[in-house]
Amino acid sequence: MHLYEMPFRRCDGHGCGGFGDSRGARKHNGVDLACRPGTPVNSPVSGRVTKLGYPYGDDLSFRYVEISTNGYRYRVFYVEPTVAEGDEVSRDSFIGQSQSLNGRYSDITEHVHFEVMNPAGEIVDPTPIIFAQQR
Template identity: 30%
Template sequence: MVKKTGSKKLSTRTRSNVRCTRLGGICQSNRYICQGRYLKDKCSGPKTQQCCMPVGAWSILCAGHHNNRVRACDVHGCGAFNSRRGNDLHKAVDLVCDDYGIVNTPFSGSLAGPVSRKDPAGNQYDGVKLLSDVHCVKIFNIRPYRYIGPVTQGEVLGYLLPLQERFSGITSHLELQMCDGTDPSPFI
């Protein structure tokens, strides 16, 4: 399929695959091996055309860790996206970090101010919003060194606030929540 635009020809397939390529992926048939994860509905063509995201499109957030490890279940719950939290679903991903550990910027972009949220028990969680042309994420349980301005991937963002003081036995972690409520797992 080719669409004429003035004197140039634009492939509509290429244009509609932009949703995948802007995320850092490549559109391919899902019968091929993808070293990372497939994302659905990001590519043009048949349903078998899916967006293959590379492993760890974002850099490692917690200094001293060799990967972005999702918090397993402990006495206070589980850290995976859509895990049960009482009667609700956890619409974020918890990444294991050390109390007071350095948190790095996962992708280049701009800090867009402080964010906070309260859980049903009244506990408040503070963090920062990070934006780029492609991603918008809120990072909780951290104390950023600043709340506004440009940042580059891997730059020191702040440090992890201690959770052990409030929740004995919890695995210390930061929380990643996409601004639109989608699952951040394919990028970590």
């Protein structure tokens, strides 16, 4: 499933899913897109897999996939990867399956988290990318 086909996560007891929404002292640096755990997730862009990372240092069962192109880095969190670092992917490619967050945050809306960094390494709002792909 493409990220743009998933509904935006609305607010729940753990917060709201929009870019810049409050996370206590911090702000949410991506957008959350609701999907059932186990959903096959498409790459948000065509590019190269540059990292398979770990969102949480204290629980290495959670993963993220980073795809890079044109100096931009696109990260999709809470995805069990089915790709390897160095793979070329297109938007037709599946990069993995969405993971369940309920073991970590009870009653949270199940979702993947999408964040984007520009070539300067700054976080940018990915919301316009999602809307552009919905057209």
